[in-house]
Amino acid sequence: MKTRLIGVAILFILGFTAVAQKAIIRGQITDKSNGETLPFANIYVKDDVSKGTTSDLDGNFTLKLDAGTYTIVFSFTSFTSIEKEMTVEAGETYVENIAMGTSSDILGEVKVVVEKKASNTMAAFDREKMKSTNMVDGTSSEQMKKTGDGDAGEVIKRVTGVSVEGGKYVYVRGLGDRYTKTILNGMVIPGLDPDRNTIQMDIFPTNLIDNITVYKTFTPELPGDYTGGLVNIVTKDFPTQKTLSFKAGFGYNTITTFNPDFILYPKGNLDFLGIDDGTRKMPVSPTVNFPDPTEGKEYLTTLTKKFNQQMAVAPATAMMNQSYSFGIGNQINSEKKDLDYGYNFYVNYQNNYNYYDDVRYNAFRKDPDASVYDLFPDRKSSGQMGQQNVIWSALLGQSIKINKRHKLSLNLFHTQNGQSTAASLNEVNFELNPATLFKQSLQYTQRSVSNLNLSGKHTLKKNKWTANWSISPSYSTISDPDIRSTILEREGNPENNIPYTYGLNPSVGSEIRRIFRDLSEYNLNSKVDFEYAFKKKDSLESKIKFGLSEVYKSRSYRIYDFIFDIEGNNVDIDQFDPNYFFQDENIWTVETDEGTYASGERELANTFDARQAVFAAYVMNELPVTEKFKAVYGVRAEKVINKYSGENNTGTVIFNDSTVLDELNFLPAVNLVYAIKDSLFETMNVRASYAQTLARPSFREKSIAQIYDPLQGRRYNGNIDLLQTVIHNADLRWEYFYGRTEVLSVSAFYKKFINPIEIVSFEVAPNEVKPTNAGEADVYGIELEARKRIGWVEKDYVKLYIGANFTYVKSQIDMNKILIDKGTDQYTEKEIRQANAREGETIGDYRPMFGQSPYLVNAFISFSQDSLGIDANLSYNVQGKRLAVIGIGAIPDVYEQPFHSLNFKISKKFGKNMQWKGSLTAQNILNFAQRRWYESYNTDPQVYDYLLQGRTISASISYTLK
Numbered sequence: 001m002k003t004r005l006i007g008v009a010i011l012f013i014l015g016f017t018a019v020a021q022k023a024i025i026r027g028q029i030t031d032k033s034n035g036e037t038l039p040f041a042n043i044y045v046k047d048d049v050s051k052g053t054t055s056d057l058d059g060n061f062t063l064k065l066d067a068g069t070y071t072i073v074f075s076f077t078s079f080t081s082i083e084k085e086m087t088v089e090a091g092e093t094y095v096e097n098i099a100m101g102t103s104s105d106i107l108g109e110v111k112v113v114v115e116k117k118a119s120n121t122m123a124a125f126d127r128e129k130m131k132s133t134n135m136v137d138g139t140s141s142e143q144m145k146k147t148g149d150g151d152a153g154e155v156i157k158r159v160t161g162v163s164v165e166g167g168k169y170v171y172v173r174g175l176g177d178r179y180t181k182t183i184l185n186g187m188v189i190p191g192l193d194p195d196r197n198t199i200q201m202d203i204f205p206t207n208l209i210d211n212i213t214v215y216k217t218f219t220p221e222l223p224g225d226y227t228g229g230l231v232n233i234v235t236k237d238f239p240t241q242k243t244l245s246f247k248a249g250f251g252y253n254t255i256t257t258f259n260p261d262f263i264l265y266p267k268g269n270l271d272f273l274g275i276d277d278g279t280r281k282m283p284v285s286p287t288v289n290f291p292d293p294t295e296g297k298e299y300l301t302t303l304t305k306k307f308n309q310q311m312a313v314a315p316a317t318a319m320m321n322q323s324y325s326f327g328i329g330n331q332i333n334s335e336k337k338d339l340d341y342g343y344n345f346y347v348n349y350q351n352n353y354n355y356y357d358d359v360r361y362n363a364f365r366k367d368p369d370a371s372v373y374d375l376f377p378d379r380k381s382s383g384q385m386g387q388q389n390v391i392w393s394a395l396l397g398q399s400i401k402i403n404k405r406h407k408l409s410l411n412l413f414h415t416q417n418g419q420s421t422a423a424s425l426n427e428v429n430f431e432l433n434p435a436t437l438f439k440q441s442l443q444y445t446q447r448s449v450s451n452l453n454l455s456g457k458h459t460l461k462k463n464k465w466t467a468n469w470s471i472s473p474s475y476s477t478i479s480d481p482d483i484r485s486t487i488l489e490r491e492g493n494p495e496n497n498i499p500y501t502y503g504l505n506p507s508v509g510s511e512i513r514r515i516f517r518d519l520s521e522y523n524l525n526s527k528v529d530f531e532y533a534f535k536k537k538d539s540l541e542s543k544i545k546f547g548l549s550e551v552y553k554s555r556s557y558r559i560y561d562f563i564f565d566i567e568g569n570n571v572d573i574d575q576f577d578p579n580y581f582f583q584d585e586n587i588w589t590v591e592t593d594e595g596t597y598a599s600g601e602r603e604l605a606n607t608f609d610a611r612q613a614v615f616a617a618y619v620m621n622e623l624p625v626t627e628k629f630k631a632v633y634g635v636r637a638e639k640v641i642n643k644y645s646g647e648n649n650t651g652t653v654i655f656n657d658s659t660v661l662d663e664l665n666f667l668p669a670v671n672l673v674y675a676i677k678d679s680l681f682e683t684m685n686v687r688a689s690y691a692q693t694l695a696r697p698s699f700r701e702k703s704i705a706q707i708y709d710p711l712q713g714r715r716y717n718g719n720i721d722l723l724q725t726v727i728h729n730a731d732l733r734w735e736y737f738y739g740r741t742e743v744l745s746v747s748a749f750y751k752k753f754i755n756p757i758e759i760v761s762f763e764v765a766p767n768e769v770k771p772t773n774a775g776e777a778d779v780y781g782i783e784l785e786a787r788k789r790i791g792w793v794e795k796d797y798v799k800l801y802i803g804a805n806f807t808y809v810k811s812q813i814d815m816n817k818i819l820i821d822k823g824t825d826q827y828t829e830k831e832i833r834q835a836n837a838r839e840g841e842t843i844g845d846y847r848p849m850f851g852q853s854p855y856l857v858n859a860f861i862s863f864s865q866d867s868l869g870i871d872a873n874l875s876y877n878v879q880g881k882r883l884a885v886i887g888i889g890a891i892p893d894v895y896e897q898p899f900h901s902l903n904f905k906i907s908k909k910f911g912k913n914m915q916w917k918g919s920l921t922a923q924n925i926l927n928f929a930q931r932r933w934y935e936s937y938n939t940d941p942q943v944y945d946y947l948l949q950g951r952t953i954s955a956s957i958s959y960t961l962k
């Protein structure tokens with residue numbers, strides 16, 4: 001019996017293997033005139049229609065055949081059929097993506113146009129761009145491979161009119177983060193910094209991205225809270241074949257790696273995962289009451305000793321930067337042909353070190369005497385700062401297609417970030433209470449975002465109706481467990497035989513402080529879209545689209561602040577040692593009545609809860625007026641309600657779930673497209689657009705919170721009276737697509753801002769800033785883009801591309817319409833500037849808009865030689881200086897200076913089937929620093945802050961099976 005069972009099992013396995021060992025042909029059918037997919041096209045073997053299939057609602061198909069040679073027919077109603085002869089082998093997967101045309105599109109002999117999946121090649125993305133009803137730019141996964149970029153932050157800065165702040169946050173057309181929005185697969189999710197409108201781009205490695213699209217004009221199906229651009233990151237979906245990839249990389253930084261002076265916050269056991277292991281957890285209850293030493297309670301000693309004794313920065317080894325990634329995906333088709341399953345799984349890990357050996361944070365003022373042009377220092381800080389930044393992310397994407405008409409998708413995404421920072425600074429105060437201070441700070445910030453996206457796509461009623469829906473909950477956290485700051489005054493003069501001593505003197509800003517901060521936020525984004533396609537009397541297809549959406553956010557923010565003082569005679573120590581004050585023998589006791597003791601200082605303004613709900617509905621029509629002229633018009637209604645709970649530190653102002661923002665806005669939009677030329681290899685369009693959009697204040701901005709940064713010594717103050725910004729947008733573009741992947745385009749744009757939000761410094765406290773509305777502003781500019789392919793050697797597939805894009809922007813804001821509180825009176829910004837003007841200085845009516853760069857330049861040269869598997873890319877990016885902090889009165893303006901970024905990458909494929917690839921990358925070749933400067937009339941600029949990161953050289957090895 002056992003032998004028979006074994007025999008049956010063997011026969012079953014052999015039979016299963018025989019069934020499984022068929023050749024698989026997969027691909028996607030698209031309309032070559034507009035790049036749209038063609039659902040329910042027919043794919044079959046000529047002379048044997050029983051061996052056939054149809055494309056699904058995404059235009060994808062799977063055809064299984066025995067080994068052999070076949071003539072495959074691709075047909076679709078009103079399109080010219082295409083025949084392709086193929087020889088296939090058992091167990092192999094073949095990808096054939098076909099672009100079909102009508103008989104009027106075919107000139108002479110029918111040609112098969114083979115492209116990869118729509119939007120993930122340069123040519124396919126250009127085709128989508130030229131046929132889009134919106135003004136879009138972007139990049140494809142093919143371009144990402146050519147440039148060798150590791151994450152979305154590196155990729156996006158190559159897009160026309162786009163720059164990236166700190167390698168993370170996107171600026172479009174020079175407009176800051178407030179006016180640019182990032183979404184993932186069409187859905188709103190919070191970033192690692194939920195106060196920003198854009199997601200931190202470096203959390204998305206390129207191996208999980210299918211394409212990135214930047215919408216520069218608004219259409220009603222999109223969220224209404226952006227004006228510079230909407231960045232949609234589309235992750236890889238249904239794989240056409242099995243993929244398996246692994247990558248490992250190591251980087252050397254010229255300033256940081258193996259630097260013997262490197263410092264860091266002492267590590268926890270789980271820092272390598274971006275997770276605090278609990279050693280930094282707040283050791284006391286947030287509601288604990290600390291007795292005063294005069295009460296003589298031993299409980300005070302017990303509470304003080306609960307805090308970790310480590311306060312000083314620690315020497316550490318900055319290892320080489322490391323990055324790893326792994327990915328796997330496949331598609332499984334049922335034999336019943338009515339159920340297909342696809343999945344992608346990616347995990348990525350980075351561990352990077354940074355060391356700044358000359359970090360500077362300063363505060364300068366104008367002299368009260370208008371005849372003095374030089375700025376004089378209020379405070380100067382300089383020293384060293386070390387950082388370790390760990391970030392990892394994981395994505396599991398799954399899709400099921402049912403009967404080729406229905407698709408259900410589930411994406412699970414999580415990203416985790418832990419950043420450890422240690423700073424040792426020497427600070428000199430020149431103004432009130434002049435003093436020399438020595439300061440050491442330790443900060444560990446833990447961030448996480450978890451997102452689930454459940455979506456469906458359905459084709460209904462003879463393919464005329466399509467319905468799309470999505471539900472996407474997210475949960476994000478930010479925790480700063482135990483920020484430790486020690487500031488001691490240094491006194492003495494060794495030249496006069498008076499040795500240096502270090503002591504705690506609060507009157508000059510000396511302090512010992514521990515801060516614990518926690519933020520948690522829950523988001524829920526849901527939407528449903530319906531589209532009805534119909535043909536007009538002239539046989540041109542028109543589309544009506546309408547839908548509903550909701551975005552709900554709920555945030556809880558807590559800060560717990562602990563100050564440490566010394567009872568008894570003030571202790572002066574001969575060495576700067578922050579650990580000294582927490583050693584057991586130096587803690588206050590009842591017996592000695594001397595030493596360090598803790599006191600809780602709960603600032604009520606820094607504890608708040610806030611909620612926001614945005615309800616939206618829209619309707620739009622895509623109307624082809626003629627074969628060459630198309631109009632897309634519609635309106636979106638958005639209703640926003642913000643609730644806030646919190647109080648000021650004195651308890652005199654209390655908000656209890658109070659409504660602080662309640663607005664209903666109707667956002668009209670019109671997009672016009674005229675095709676001057678429209679053929680297979682040459683398209684020329686003229687586009688025009690008008691739309692109204694919004695920008696809303698963040699939870700932190702529309703609050704009464706006062707958030708202190710102990711590293712920089714600066715404080716951010718909320719403004720509960722902030723208004724949302726309304727923007728009117730007008731755009732005009734001429735674009736010319738020629739050859740296979742060559743582009744020329746010229747764009748002009750104008751934006752009118754009503755109540756723009758800007759960051760302003762306090763006249764009496766230059767280290768404090770707050771957001772404020774600033775009347776009205778105008779922004780106008782032009783964009784130029786060119787991409788050219790040089791040469792063509794078909795035998796070796798040699799490709800050389802050169803490309804550049806340039807954006808020029810002029811912004812102005814009327815200072816006569818900006819009202820600023822000064823004491824109990826209000827003045828215009830122009831009046832305050834005139835009162836503090838230097839001799840000979842003329843104050844006009846306008847100044848540049850906050851955060852607006854006057855120009856952006858991107859340029860690249862890329863080379864590839866397919867037969868040798870060589871790819872090389874040299875890229876350059878810079879943006880003009882922009883107003884970073886608005887000075888008021890005696891405080892000068894702060895401008896962020898241009899950062900000239902030059903990067904190079906070369907890679908070589910090798911091994912059987914070119915599955916291995918080695919890469920070498922050089923970043924920040926010009927060794928530029930991040931710089932923000934005070935600027936004033938007729939004098940040299942002075943440093944506001946300065947960070948030099950150095951050059952980084954990285955090498956990586958990857959393996960891909962597909």
